[in-house]
Amino acid sequence: MTLPSSRTATQDALIAQWRTAWPQALAAWSRFTRLRDARLCQSRVEAAKEGLSGSFAMIRLMDQSVVVDMETVSAIGLQDYAVEILAHEIGHHVLAPGSATDQFRLLARMRRALPTLERHAALAANLYTDLFINDRLQRQANLRMADIYRLLAKAGGNAAGKSQSGVWALYMRIYEYLWSLDQGSLGGNSEVQRLDTDAWLGARLIRVYANDWMNGAGRFATLLLPYLVDDIEAQKAMNAWHDTKDAAEGCDPYGAQEIEQEEIDGAIHPVNDARISGSDDDGHAPTQPVTHSKGQTREPFEYGEILKAAGIKLSDHEIAVRYYRERALPHLLPFPTRLLAAAPEPQLEGLEPWEIGDPLDQIDWLQSVMQSPRPIPGLTTMRRTYGEEMGVIRSQLPVDLDMYIDSSGSMPNPQVQTSYLTLAGAIIALSALRAGARVQVTLWSGKNEYTATPGFVGDDKQILGVLTKFYGGATCFPIHQLRDTFSKPRARSTHILMISDDGITTMFDQDEKGGSGWDVAAKALAAGGAGGTMALNLPASWENGPNSAWMQKSVDDLKRARCEQGWEIFAVTQFDELMAFARAFSRRHYSDHAATAAQAQGKTP
Numbered sequence: 001m002t003l004p005s006s007r008t009a010t011q012d013a014l015i016a017q018w019r020t021a022w023p024q025a026l027a028a029w030s031r032f033t034r035l036r037d038a039r040l041c042q043s044r045v046e047a048a049k050e051g052l053s054g055s056f057a058m059i060r061l062m063d064q065s066v067v068v069d070m071e072t073v074s075a076i077g078l079q080d081y082a083v084e085i086l087a088h089e090i091g092h093h094v095l096a097p098g099s100a101t102d103q104f105r106l107l108a109r110m111r112r113a114l115p116t117l118e119r120h121a122a123l124a125a126n127l128y129t130d131l132f133i134n135d136r137l138q139r140q141a142n143l144r145m146a147d148i149y150r151l152l153a154k155a156g157g158n159a160a161g162k163s164q165s166g167v168w169a170l171y172m173r174i175y176e177y178l179w180s181l182d183q184g185s186l187g188g189n190s191e192v193q194r195l196d197t198d199a200w201l202g203a204r205l206i207r208v209y210a211n212d213w214m215n216g217a218g219r220f221a222t223l224l225l226p227y228l229v230d231d232i233e234a235q236k237a238m239n240a241w242h243d244t245k246d247a248a249e250g251c252d253p254y255g256a257q258e259i260e261q262e263e264i265d266g267a268i269h270p271v272n273d274a275r276i277s278g279s280d281d282d283g284h285a286p287t288q289p290v291t292h293s294k295g296q297t298r299e300p301f302e303y304g305e306i307l308k309a310a311g312i313k314l315s316d317h318e319i320a321v322r323y324y325r326e327r328a329l330p331h332l333l334p335f336p337t338r339l340l341a342a343a344p345e346p347q348l349e350g351l352e353p354w355e356i357g358d359p360l361d362q363i364d365w366l367q368s369v370m371q372s373p374r375p376i377p378g379l380t381t382m383r384r385t386y387g388e389e390m391g392v393i394r395s396q397l398p399v400d401l402d403m404y405i406d407s408s409g410s411m412p413n414p415q416v417q418t419s420y421l422t423l424a425g426a427i428i429a430l431s432a433l434r435a436g437a438r439v440q441v442t443l444w445s446g447k448n449e450y451t452a453t454p455g456f457v458g459d460d461k462q463i464l465g466v467l468t469k470f471y472g473g474a475t476c477f478p479i480h481q482l483r484d485t486f487s488k489p490r491a492r493s494t495h496i497l498m499i500s501d502d503g504i505t506t507m508f509d510q511d512e513k514g515g516s517g518w519d520v521a522a523k524a525l526a527a528g529g530a531g532g533t534m535a536l537n538l539p540a541s542w543e544n545g546p547n548s549a550w551m552q553k554s555v556d557d558l559k560r561a562r563c564e565q566g567w568e569i570f571a572v573t574q575f576d577e578l579m580a581f582a583r584a585f586s587r588r589h590y591s592d593h594a595a596t597a598a599q600a601q602g603k604t605p
Contacts, residue, residue: 008042015040015070018082025086028141029094038066038086047071051246052486057085057241059092062250063098077151084143091133092244094552096213097125100248100310104256106217107309108298113221113267121221122309124439126244127171128220131206132213135178139553146179146186153187166231167224168238173199178206198223201270201277204265208275208299219265219273246311253307253322259296261402295366297327300396320415320422325460328426331583332434348385354381369450379406398437399493399530400456402485403429406500408475409446412575414468421499422467424578428497429463433585438492439463442481445471450478456494475503480513483520486527494528499578501537508561522565531566536559538571 018040026033041047047069052058056072059065066089073079097103106129110121138145143288149172172186175202202223209216233487270276298306304319314322354363357379372380405425414422438456441463449471453462482496498504508517525532542555561567572578 009275011042011070011074014074014079015042016067017079018070018086021082022086025083025090028083028087028089028137028143033090033094035064035066035090035093038068038089040068040070043071044069046298051249055242056244057089058245059089059247059330060249061093061097061103061247064093064397066093076266078121078148081144081148084137084145084148086129087137088133088145089243091137092129092247095136096129097244097247100251101254101255102214103244103248103310104253104306107213107306108256108259109214109217109263109266110221111306112263113218113300114225114228117225118305118393122245123238123242124221124224124228125217127167127224127238128217128241129213129244130241131174131202132210133176134175135210136449146175146181149175149186163450165238166227170195170199170202170224174202174206177203193406195510200396203436205270205273208273209530209599212571213265215262218263219270219276222267222269248307248310248312249536251310251312253310253312253319254326256303256306256310257297257323257326259298265598286477297418298434299417300414300442304415316415317465317468320466321461322469324414324426325464327423327429328430331347331427331579332431333529349385349387351382352385353378354383358383358479371476397492398432398435399495400437400490401429401432401439401497402442402456402482402494402528403439404442404444404482404499406445406475406503407443407449407469407471410475410501411470411472413470413472415470420575420578421468423518424582425467425499427579427582428585430469433458433460433463440485441466442478443467443469444478444481445469445476446474447476449473449476450481452481475506477507477509477517479507479509479515479517479520479585482507482524483511483515489527489529493530495530496524496528496532498534499531499585500534502551502558505554505557518565521567525565525567533568533570533585534561535570535578535585537571537575538573540571540573542571 004056019037022038026035039050041050041052047053047067050067052061052069053262055069056076056078057066059069066086068085068089073085078085092098097106103125106125107121110124110128111118113122114124134145137143144376173183173195176183176186183196202220205216205219205223271279295596300320300323302325304314304316307314307319307322316376351364351367355370364382364384367382367384368375368380372536372568373381403425405421411421414418425440425441429441432439436458438458440453440456442450442452443466444450451466451469455468486494498507506517507521510516511520536558543559558567558569562569570581
């Protein structure tokens with residue numbers, strides 16, 4: 001649909017007016033502020049193509065952009081507030097959240113303080129950061145932020161949600177305290193004493209944490225919680241102001257895994273914070289600078305919810321791939337390399353007569369002519385003699401990896417909770433890729449339930465894509481996969497790694513052709529040429545004898561595999577011990593030092 005020419009001209013003039021306001025909006029923060037020019041969309045359709053919907057403005061952290069829907073701006077009546085609105089959006093880039101990582105951290109703290117109402121974390125985070133931005137612009141840049149709220153109140157309560165939303169009433173009363181305005185002057189209803197007290201606490205929070213806004217997030221969310229409980233329409237009513245809803249869309253989700261100590265300790269009501277309430281006997285020590293709680297990471301499900309709240313649009317499987325890649329990276333170690341000597345180099349040692357019967361191409365004609373211009377075989381004809389010198393070691397060949405991960409019902413779903421099998425597999429596989437090796441990963445469960453990479457690959461996405469899937473079925477090792485992989489010796493040495501529990505002994509059953517799994521395993525080890533390892537969830541005393549006849553067979557099979565075929569078996573009593581196994585596995589078998597020593601001894605590392 002084409003806009004009428006008069007309306008188009010009006011919109012063009014408005015956009016030109018707002019473009020001239022952009023430098024002034026930047027200067028409201030600093031004359032050194034630099035961002036790409038705002039994307040001013042003439043219509044809602046154009047704004048939707050930029051990813052803006054529901055609100056009249058938004059930010060994109062991925063490319064540090066500001067997007068404004070000018071049609072909606074006109075409909076609301078905010079045409080004359082270009083500097084205020086643009087400066088507000090710039091504030092999200094400059095002050096809060098500022099980056100995708102801080103947006104993830106902020107949402108995590110909000111979720112922690114909103115039990116059962118985590119879905120409102122994005123709204124709470126937006127309201128919270130808006131308070132810091134608007135307070136600074138109103139008081140320090142002398143912009144008309146309060147007038148915008150007055151205009152919305154006059155335009156109609158439903159647009160701002162003031163007549164239905166207790167959240168909005170609290171929010172407006174906080175601004176009135178911050179800016180020393182008369183009660184109700186911004187259109188909020190603050191007749192309830194509890195609301196007035198909470199608003200005072202909210203204003204104190206904004207002042208106290210003005211230079212440390214991240215650490216006040218949990219306190220603000222706790223303050224907002226009872227209003228969200230009573231006001232289920234709050235999010236719908238304030239969508240027009242939700243300008244950070246999809247702020248992190250397209251960003252790399254790094255930094256959302258670790259649980260910070262302040263995230264845990266900061267989910268308290270502001271009245272219990274002495275810095276806010278002024279009370280000395282509230283039972284809480286003064287807030288300390290944020291410290292990272294080492295070793296604490298959130299579960300994949302919560303990680304995914306934070307990413308979705310930030311606007312990142314990925315499937316649960318794609319989120320799991322990101323999760324395990326990020327968790328594996330700090331643990332990567334160099335992978336096995338096998339030293340290869342260069343071919344022996346010929347060395348000239350001298351000359352000797354060339355006689356009839358010697359190969360004709362061995363005659364050194366230059367030396368022969370120097371002896372006599374008339375060549376006489378055996379007398380004046382000469383040839384060179386060579387010796388051999390061992391070549392210098394010039395190259396290293398990484399040992400490839402063939403890895404089999406159990407995904408039966410006894411294993412955790414990596415897309416919901418932390419799977420240390422998946423994490424250990426990711427650490428080892430990514431270490432291999434870093435060294436230039438190729439990796440094949442097979443995820444297996446019941447009969448005909450298996451997924452594998454397309455052979456030995458160097459693509460971490462393909463590898464993690466297999467590792468993060470889940471079956472949760474019965475237990476039946478895919479013997480044919482091992483058999484077909486090593487049907488003939490591989491050109492590159494390959495180590496075979498099994499991560500499972502006692503169910504791994506199904507690999508010694510008969511395959512679909514009636515062949516023995518023992519034979520398949522033996523041929524695979526021989527063809528791979530770099531040994532095999534089993535990391536199994538077993539009791540530490542598994543060799544001393546089980547409590548059942550069924551377990552006895554598994555123990556006997558594992559002992560036989562170790563003694564007859566040379567499998568190295570590591571008992572992992574708790575799945576989280578697989579982390580230590582993954583690091584020790586690389587150090588023990590595949591460090592350059594181990595490979596060099598094995599090469600010198602003529603052994604396979």
